[in-house]
Amino acid sequence: MFELLGIPPQALFGQLLLGLINGSFYxxxxxxLAVIFGLLNIINFSHGAQYxxxxxxxxxxxxxxxIPYWGALVIVPLVVGTTGVVIERLMISKLYxxxxxxxxxxxxxxxxxxxxxxxxxxxxxxLPYSIPSQLSGGxxxxxxxxxxxxxxxxxxSLIVCFGTWFAIERTRLGAYLRAATENPTLVGAxxxxxxxxxxxxYGFGVALAAFAGVLAAPIYSVNPNMGADLIIVVFAVVVIxxxxxxxxxxxxxxxxxxxxGLTKVFYPEASSVAIFVIMAIVLLFKPAGLFxxxx
Amino acid sequence: MSxxxxxxxxxxxxxxxxxxxxxxxxxxxxxxxxLLIAPFVLYPVFIMKILCFALFASALNLLLGFxxxxxxxxxxxxxxxxxxxxxxxxxxxxTPEVAILLGTIAAAFLxxxxxxxxxxxQGIYFAMVTLAFxxxxxxxxxxxxxxxxxxxxxxxxxGDLFGVIPLSNDMTLYFVVLAIVFGGxxxxxxxxxxxxxxxxxxxxDNEPRSISLGYKxxxxxxxxFVMSATLxxxxxxxxxxxxxxxxxxxxxxxxxxxxxLMTLLGGMGTIFGxxxxxxxxxxxxxxxxxxxxxxxxxxxxxxxxSVLLFxxxxxGVLSRWLKKPL
Numbered sequence: 001m002f003e004l005l006g007i008p009p010q011a012l013f014g015q016l017l018l019g020l021i022n023g024s025f026y027x028x029x030x031x032x033l034a035v036i037f038g039l040l041n042i043i044n045f046s047h048g049a050q051y052x053x054x055x056x057x058x059x060x061x062x063x064x065x066x067i068p069y070w071g072a073l074v075i076v077p078l079v080v081g082t083t084g085v086v087i088e089r090l091m092i093s094k095l096y097x098x099x100x101x102x103x104x105x106x107x108x109x110x111x112x113x114x115x116x117x118x119x120x121x122x123x124x125x126x127l128p129y130s131i132p133s134q135l136s137g138g139x140x141x142x143x144x145x146x147x148x149x150x151x152x153x154x155x156x157s158l159i160v161c162f163g164t165w166f167a168i169e170r171t172r173l174g175a176y177l178r179a180a181t182e183n184p185t186l187v188g189a190x191x192x193x194x195x196x197x198x199x200x201x202y203g204f205g206v207a208l209a210a211f212a213g214v215l216a217a218p219i220y221s222v223n224p225n226m227g228a229d230l231i232i233v234v235f236a237v238v239v240i241x242x243x244x245x246x247x248x249x250x251x252x253x254x255x256x257x258x259x260x261g262l263t264k265v266f267y268p269e270a271s272s273v274a275i276f277v278i279m280a281i282v283l284l285f286k287p288a289g290l291f292x293x294x295x
Numbered sequence: 296m297s298x299x300x301x302x303x304x305x306x307x308x309x310x311x312x313x314x315x316x317x318x319x320x321x322x323x324x325x326x327x328x329x330l331l332i333a334p335f336v337l338y339p340v341f342i343m344k345i346l347c348f349a350l351f352a353s354a355l356n357l358l359l360g361f362x363x364x365x366x367x368x369x370x371x372x373x374x375x376x377x378x379x380x381x382x383x384x385x386x387x388x389x390t391p392e393v394a395i396l397l398g399t400i401a402a403a404f405l406x407x408x409x410x411x412x413x414x415x416x417q418g419i420y421f422a423m424v425t426l427a428f429x430x431x432x433x434x435x436x437x438x439x440x441x442x443x444x445x446x447x448x449x450x451x452x453x454g455d456l457f458g459v460i461p462l463s464n465d466m467t468l469y470f471v472v473l474a475i476v477f478g479g480x481x482x483x484x485x486x487x488x489x490x491x492x493x494x495x496x497x498x499x500d501n502e503p504r505s506i507s508l509g510y511k512x513x514x515x516x517x518x519x520f521v522m523s524a525t526l527x528x529x530x531x532x533x534x535x536x537x538x539x540x541x542x543x544x545x546x547x548x549x550x551x552x553x554x555x556l557m558t559l560l561g562g563m564g565t566i567f568g569x570x571x572x573x574x575x576x577x578x579x580x581x582x583x584x585x586x587x588x589x590x591x592x593x594x595x596x597x598x599x600x601s602v603l604l605f606x607x608x609x610x611g612v613l614s615r616w617l618k619k620p621l
Contacts, residue, residue, distance in 0.1 A: 037419075042419075043419050043422070043423065046402075048373065067339070091599065091603060094603060095602070095603075097605075099364050100419045101418070101419065101420055101422070102602050102606070104365070104419060104422055105555070105559060105598060105601075105602050106598070106599055106602040106603070107597070108552060108555075108595075108598060109594075109595045109597070109598025109599040109601075109602065110595065110598075110599060111595070112591050112594055112598065113550070113591075113592050113594030113595035113596060113599070114345070114592035114595075115588075115592075115595075116588040116589065117588075117592060118596060119587075119588040119591070120587070120588045120589065120592070168577060228520035228548075229430070230463050232426055232427060232548060233427075233430075234431045235423040235426060235427055236423075236427040236430075239416065239420055239424055239427065261381065269438065272434045272438075273431050273434050274429065276427050276430065276431035276434075277431075279424070279427055279428075280412055280428075283412045283413075283415050283416065284412065284415075287415040287416060
């Protein structure tokens with residue numbers, strides 16, 4: 001086998017895969033943030049907490065009700081998405097006439113409450129969630145060993161990201177959504193129930209976070225803090241990509257995951273700050289973000 | 296989505312005249328008298344903690360309440376100043392006033408770098424950018440050798456002020472801290488009521504109009520960001536000496552959230568609000584410390600309730616009732 005700059009290919013591909021998996025989560029989460037921001041104009045700070053909720057609800061379903069992984073993949077986003085709908089109706093909907101900052105502050109408070117409740121109930125040590133039997137083991141690709149579950153995470157994330165993009169950019173419902181983003185009053189005048197659309201959009205964004213949480217449950221240990229630091233990295237991803245475009249959010253998410261993985265190979269000390277450094281550079285040269293529209 | 300947005304800065308505070316109203320002088324004087332008596336009644340370290348956070352929250356309020364810029368990364372300045380001061384006092388053996396000065400300068404410099412980048416984005420992005428940079432500072436503190444990683448820098452010597460007055464006594468230290476914090480609060484008051492402060496408020500309320508009036512908006516934003524970072528650093532440096540500790544808690548995002556909460560609860564854009572907010576939150580943390588995660592839940596709840604029902608904050612409401620800017 002070849003060697004690249006003295007790095008054995010196993011290490012290189014291993015980190016690339018890891019980067020791709022992190023990228024899958026960045027993409028799913030920043031996509032949810034972008035969808036919510038597009039219509040509601042708020043940054044959903046509780047996104048990380050809702051991702052954590054997804055993992056926990058999957059764990060509860062398996063442990064208490066015996067709902068298997070595949071069931072959880074469908075049910076958990078629905079359950080957590082419903083809590084999102086309730087939150088939007090009871091709280092966020094009261095803030096639309098105010099400065100966007102209040103939405104950020106409110107969802108930050110909600111994130112603290114959710115995290116605190118789960119920390120109270122389950123401690124911080126983390127709970128195990130086993131990989132479903134169909135996806136255990138791995139495949140030898142010749143140049144590296146590919147664990148099946150990790151391959152599935154990347155594929156599932158790609159499918160959901162593409163599906164969301166398709167639904168928003170290529171369907172009639174998506175067209176309403178994009179129209180409401182541009183001019184909610186006018187869309188309302190055409191007889192479309194905009195407030196309900198806003199509520200469901202928030203629920204959908206939250207469901208995406210929960211879906212990512214279920215995907216993450218078998219890889220990372222399920223613990224109350226799993227979303228807290230992740231969401232800050234996702235914020236940086238969103239700043240780099242700009243929230244103007246759905247496809248932009250997806251591409252930036254995957255791309256930055258891979259860049260981060262490569263940093264781990266070539267300069268491991270910098271891997272945790274790589275994305276923030278890229279953010280600084282993007283702010284210097286393209287302040288609106290790679291795919292953003294200038295506000 | 297083009298909706299008209301409004302931010303609830305205390306409206307009474309906006310009508311503030313440029314001169315110093317008499318009731319402000321009375322409140323400052325009353326506060327000073329209260330704080331001079333307080334250590335003889337209450338535990339001095341507890342009040343010093345309130346004082347440090349009052350300065351920290353007031354520094355954030357200068358940026359948020361008067362500049363209209365929400366920084367979600369102020370822990371970066373508070374924490375890094377705290378580390379620099381602790382390192383200077385412990386490893387280099389410098390006197391406390393020099394250590395505090397170095398910490399404050401470090402925070403100012405960091406504020407200049409982060410601020411210059413962050414002001415390139417507005418509104419909600421500004422908050423995310425500052426948060427992300429603060430997380431970068433956190434990772435730096437976690438990994439670099441001089442911060443002591445998870446342990447932080449412990450047993451920082453308080454030293455002798457100017458090399459002559461020992462600060463190991465809580466009472467002596469208290470009056471030094473009081474002087475620093477009160478000086479900081481007066482400086483913020485002066486900044487707010489200067490012509491510079493008036494331009495800031497104009498930018499906060501209508502940025503395009505300020506630009507069209509010929510103000511170099513970005514310079515003002517950067518200037519107030521650096522001032523705010525400097526004062527937050529001063530608070531962090533002082534805190535490092537009071538608790539003889541600089542740790543990762545000081546640079547973590549929860550700290551940034553706490554100081555935003557103090558400002559919001561006390562009243563954004565008021566003069567005395569952050570002080571009151573800091574006192575309430577620190578007292579709460581003190582009494583609920585044994586309840587673990589309930590403190591987090593309670594803080595989250597205060598956030599939610601403040602945003603939904605109580606956007607003017609304690610002092611904001613008081614100010615409206617009394618029809619006087621506070």
